Amino acid sequence: MARQSCHEISSPKSQMVFPSSDNEHVTDKVLADSFTKDLKVSHPLFNDVKQSVVTVSPTLPSEPQEGNVEYKLKLINPSDDRIVHLATQMRWRLAEGGGEAIYQIGVGDDGSLHGLSLEDMKSSLETFAAIASKIGATVTLLKRCPSVNGHGVVAQVHIRQTTAEQQFVDVRAFVLGDSGSGKSTLIACLISGCKDNGRGSARLELFRHSHEVVTGRTATMSTEMLAFDDKGTILNYDTTNRNERRPLEEICSMASKVVHMLDSPGLEKYEKTTLFGLSRHDPDTICLVISATRGVTSQTKKNMRLVQALQLPMFIVISKIDSVSKSQLKAVLQEVCTVVKSPSFSKVPTIIRSQDDILVILEQATNIVPIFIMSSVLRHGFDLLARFLNLIAPINQARDASRSLLPSRMFVEDTFFVSGVGTIVAGIVTQGRIRVGDHLLLGPAEDGSFLPVQVIDLHRNRTSTASVKAGQVTSIAISGADHVRRGQIVCAKEAIPTICKQFEAAVFILENKGGHCTDFQAAENSLQRRSIHIHLLMLFVFKCSIIVQSVRQIGTVTLLDTMSSETLDTKDNLKPLKITPGVAATVLVTFEYAPEMVELGSRVLLHNGFFKAIGEVISTSPFEVRNNHQD
Numbered sequence: 001m002a003r004q005s006c007h008e009i010s011s012p013k014s015q016m017v018f019p020s021s022d023n024e025h026v027t028d029k030v031l032a033d034s035f036t037k038d039l040k041v042s043h044p045l046f047n048d049v050k051q052s053v054v055t056v057s058p059t060l061p062s063e064p065q066e067g068n069v070e071y072k073l074k075l076i077n078p079s080d081d082r083i084v085h086l087a088t089q090m091r092w093r094l095a096e097g098g099g100e101a102i103y104q105i106g107v108g109d110d111g112s113l114h115g116l117s118l119e120d121m122k123s124s125l126e127t128f129a130a131i132a133s134k135i136g137a138t139v140t141l142l143k144r145c146p147s148v149n150g151h152g153v154v155a156q157v158h159i160r161q162t163t164a165e166q167q168f169v170d171v172r173a174f175v176l177g178d179s180g181s182g183k184s185t186l187i188a189c190l191i192s193g194c195k196d197n198g199r200g201s202a203r204l205e206l207f208r209h210s211h212e213v214v215t216g217r218t219a220t221m222s223t224e225m226l227a228f229d230d231k232g233t234i235l236n237y238d239t240t241n242r243n244e245r246r247p248l249e250e251i252c253s254m255a256s257k258v259v260h261m262l263d264s265p266g267l268e269k270y271e272k273t274t275l276f277g278l279s280r281h282d283p284d285t286i287c288l289v290i291s292a293t294r295g296v297t298s299q300t301k302k303n304m305r306l307v308q309a310l311q312l313p314m315f316i317v318i319s320k321i322d323s324v325s326k327s328q329l330k331a332v333l334q335e336v337c338t339v340v341k342s343p344s345f346s347k348v349p350t351i352i353r354s355q356d357d358i359l360v361i362l363e364q365a366t367n368i369v370p371i372f373i374m375s376s377v378l379r380h381g382f383d384l385l386a387r388f389l390n391l392i393a394p395i396n397q398a399r400d401a402s403r404s405l406l407p408s409r410m411f412v413e414d415t416f417f418v419s420g421v422g423t424i425v426a427g428i429v430t431q432g433r434i435r436v437g438d439h440l441l442l443g444p445a446e447d448g449s450f451l452p453v454q455v456i457d458l459h460r461n462r463t464s465t466a467s468v469k470a471g472q473v474t475s476i477a478i479s480g481a482d483h484v485r486r487g488q489i490v491c492a493k494e495a496i497p498t499i500c501k502q503f504e505a506a507v508f509i510l511e512n513k514g515g516h517c518t519d520f521q522a523a524e525n526s527l528q529r530r531s532i533h534i535h536l537l538m539l540f541v542f543k544c545s546i547i548v549q550s551v552r553q554i555g556t557v558t559l560l561d562t563m564s565s566e567t568l569d570t571k572d573n574l575k576p577l578k579i580t581p582g583v584a585a586t587v588l589v590t591f592e593y594a595p596e597m598v599e600l601g602s603r604v605l606l607h608n609g610f611f612k613a614i615g616e617v618i619s620t621s622p623f624e625v626r627n628n629h630q631d
Contacts (some may be wrong), residue, residue: 008150050113060104060363068097068393069363074116075127086131090286094137094161099169100257100396103128103361106147106154115152128157134211137161138230138256139367142391143359154358158391160230160255168227170255171394172281174282176274176303177289178200179266182376183321184218184290188263189376190385191224192245193237196376198322206263219270221277223416223473229256232390252461259389260473266300272552275605278310278551282411282428283341284395286314292324292462295332296339304510305581309508309614310603313395315370316349317385318338321534333371340369352381358388364498396471403470407495408440410474411550415484422456424474425484427550434458434476434494435467440490442481444499446594453490467498487551489597493547498621502588505604508616509583546589546603548617551596557606558588587613595623 043092049145063071070093078086093101105124106116108184108214116124125141132139137159148509177183182204198200207213225248227235235251238244252258262281264274286307290300309315314335321329333351340349346371352358361368370388374381425442434440436458443450457477458465468474476490489497539561545552587606598620606613 018513025407044433059113060107062111063109064324064340066606068093068101069104070101071109071111072124072128073106073108073114075105075124076120076528077123078127080124082128083134087361089133090137090159091135091161093404094135094159097160098396100393101157101159102142103157104363105157106152107367109166109211113147113154115147115149115154117152117402119459120239121153121155124156125155126489132159133159140231143356147262147276147314169254169284169394170258171257171389171392172262172283172396173259173285174262174278174281174283174286175264175287175289176307178294178299179217179268181266181289181291181294183266183289185376186317186319186374187224188265189379190226190261190338190382191226191236195379198377200325200345202376211393217267218263218265218274219267220265221281224263224413225251226259226261226384226386226389228257228259228390229254231258232387234386248361248462252463257390258461272547272607274551275607278306279547279605280411280428282396283312285392286312287317288314289317289319290332290336290540290597292321292329292332295336301339303324305338306343306614308366309510313392315372315388317372319373319374319376320447321373321380322377329373335375336371351386352388355387357382358384358391361388362391369451375487404433406431406470407416407440407492409489409497410434410476412442412484412486412490413550415486422476422479423481423484424475424477425490427490428473428578429468429470431470432465432495434474434490438492440478440492442478442490443488443496444486444595444597444623448449448499448595448623450491450496451481454476487553488595493517497597497599497627498620499595499597499623501623502590503598503617503620505587505589505615506584507551507604507606507613509581509585509611509613511581511612512611542608542611544611546591547607548596548598548602551593551598553596554594555592556590557611558590561586585613586618587615613626 017170044499046369060071063069070089070283075086090101091594094501105123105128108114123146129139131180138161140158140160142156142158144153146152158593162171168400175183175465177186184206185200188202188204189196190204192205194202200216203216204213206224207218207219212219225236229235234245235254262275262277262283265271266274268350288307290296304314318332318336320328321365324332337349340347346367348367350357350361350368350369351373352361352372358370361370372381372383372385372388408429409427409431410425411427412425414431415423415425418424434455436455438455440455442453445451458468459475460468460472465474478490493495542559543554543556543559546557548553589604589606596625598617600617600620602617604615604617
C-alpha cells in the first residue's frame with residue numbers, strides 16, 4: 001500500500017482493511033467528519049507517514065516486561081530526572097532489540113488505546129525525538145491512527161541506534177526451500193530491484209560455480225547484502241534507476257541496517273552443506289520459500305521440522321504466483337496454513353497484504369508466521385517483504401553486545417591463500433574485539449596445540465576496517481600459520497578454551513530411515529559413570545557427520561536409550577530398538593580425526609544417510625594436550 005502524506009489522508013468514506021485471526025478481511029466503521037478534519041497533522045515527523053483512520057482492535061496486549069516494545073501514554077514537559085530515566089529505559093529497550101525498538105505512544109501499560117489530542121501528540125513526539133537524539137538514535141514514525149473513541153491519536157514509532165564502531169544493525173536471514181522453489185531468484189531480485197525473465201536470469205549473479213550456471217541448481221552457500229537507511233529505503237540500487245547499482249563502500253557508509261540474505265542449496269544431496277550453514281551462521285530468522293506450482297512437499301515439511309527444532313522465528317514466501325491460477329494459489333495457501341497450524345508446529349499463519357499487517361505482527365509476533373505472496377517476474381510483494389526485513393529485530397545482537405567485553409575469539413569458517421597477502425581466514429567473531437596488529441593464537445592442531453599468529457589486515461562486508469567485534473562476520477589476513485583448517489579458532493591467550501575429542505549431547509531425532517536398531521553394545525565405563533544397571537542401557541553405534549558451530553568432522557555417535565518393557569521379550573532378551581522421529585535421546589559423540597573446541601550449550605547437528613538429529617551439548621571430556629606452542 002502506498003504511503004500517504006499528512007495532506008493526503010483518506011476521506012471518511014474510504015475503507016481500509018486489516019487481517020483478523022482467521023485471515024479474513026474486516027472493515028472498520030467510518031469515523032466522524034469532525035475528527036477526520038482534525039486528523040491532518042503538519043508536524044515534521046508526520047511527513048510521508050502512513051496515517052490510518054481505523055484501528056486493528058480496541059486494545060493491544062499488555063506491555064511486555066522484556067523485549068524491544070514499549071508503551072507510553074504521553075511525554076509532555078518531563079522533568080530533567082524524568083528525561084534521564086526515559087533515556088535509560090530507551091537504551092535498555094534498544095539493547096533488548098539489538099539496536100531497534102518499537103514505541104506505542106498514546107497507549108496505556110495494559111494495552112488500552114487511550115489516544116492523545118493533536119497538541120499533546122505533537123509535544124510527546126518532540127520530547128520523544130529529543131530523548132532519542134540524546135542517546136544517538138534515529139526516529140521513524142511508522143503509523144498513526146485514532147483511539148477507540150475517535151477523539152485522540154495513537155502513534156507507532158520505530159527507533160534505531162547505531163554506534164561509530166557498530167556502523168549499522170546486522171540481521172542474518174537464512175533462506176530455506178526446495179530445489180527449484182525460487183530462493184536464489186528471490187534474493188537476486190530483492191537486492192537488484194529488477195525483475196526476473198521467468199527462466200532464472202536474475203539468479204546468475206549469485207552462482208559461484210560454472211556447474212551451478214549450467215544446471216541452475218545452487219550447490220554452495222552464498223551471502224548477499226540488503227542495506228537500508230534510517231527511513232527504510234533500500235540502498236543497493238538507485239530507486240530512480242534500478243539498473244544502476246551503488247558501490248559497496250557507498251552502501252556501507254550510508255546504511256543504518258544490513259540484512260544478510262543467506263542462500264542455501266535445496267537438493268537433498270547438498271543437505272549437509274545446508275545444515276552446516278545453519279550451524280555456523282547462527283541466523284536471526286528463517287525464510288522458508290514454497291513454490292506455488294508445487295505446494296507443500298515432503299522436503300518442505302522436513303524444513304519446517306528443522307526450524308521448529310532450532311526454535312528460530314520464521315516467515316514464509318509463496319513464490320511463482322504468476323505461474324498458477326487463483327484457485328491453485330488459494331489451494332496452496334490453505335495447505336500451507338494447515339501445516340503451520342498443525343499440532344506439530346502450532347503457529348498462527350498470517351497472510352501479509354499491507355504494511356498494517358506487518359505492524360500488527362511486530363506488536364504481536366510471539367506465535368505468528370507471516371506469509372508473503374510473491375512473484376519475481378511481476379515483482380509482486382517485494383515492497384512489503386523489504387519493509388518487513390527493515391523492521392525485524394536482530395535476536396542475536398543483544399547477546400553479542402555483552403560478549404564484546406570478553407577476550408577475543410573467532411571461529412574459522414573458511415580459509416584461502418591470496419598471493420602477495422598470505423593466509424586469509426574468515427568467520428564470525430563470537431566474543432571480544434579483534435584489531436589490526438593483534439597477536440593471537442590459532443588452533444587446536446591435531447595434537448591439541450595452539451600456534452601464535454598476528455593480524456595483518458581486516459575486512460568486513462568486503463571493505464577494509466580497523467577492528468571487528470562479537471557478532472560481526474570478517475576476513476582476517478594472518479601471518480605465522482602455514483596450515484589452517486575449518487573449525488579451528490583464532491583467539492586471545494586469555495580465551496583459550498578447553499578442547500575435547502568426545503562430548504555428550506541431548507538431541508531430538510528428526511529422521512531415521514533405518515527404523516530399527518539390532519546392534520547393541522555395552523560400554524562399561526559409561527555405565528559405571530552414570531550408575532545405571534547394565535541391563536537398563538542399550539547402545540547403538542554408527543558413523544555420522546558431526547556439525548557443531550563451525551566444526552564439521554566425521555565421528556562416531558553412540559545412541560544411548562533406557563529400555564522399557566517393550567524392549568524385552570518374555571525371555572528377557574533384547575528386542576530391536578525402534579528409533580522414530582520426534583524422540584529425544586542422549587548421544588555420546590567422538591571426533592575421529594582431531595580434537596575441537598566445543599562449548600556447553602552449543603547447537604549440534606548429526607547427519608548421515610539414514611539418521612538426522614539436532615540438539616545441544618550437555619557435557620565434554622577434556623582432551624590432554626601433549627605439546628603447546630602458545631608461549
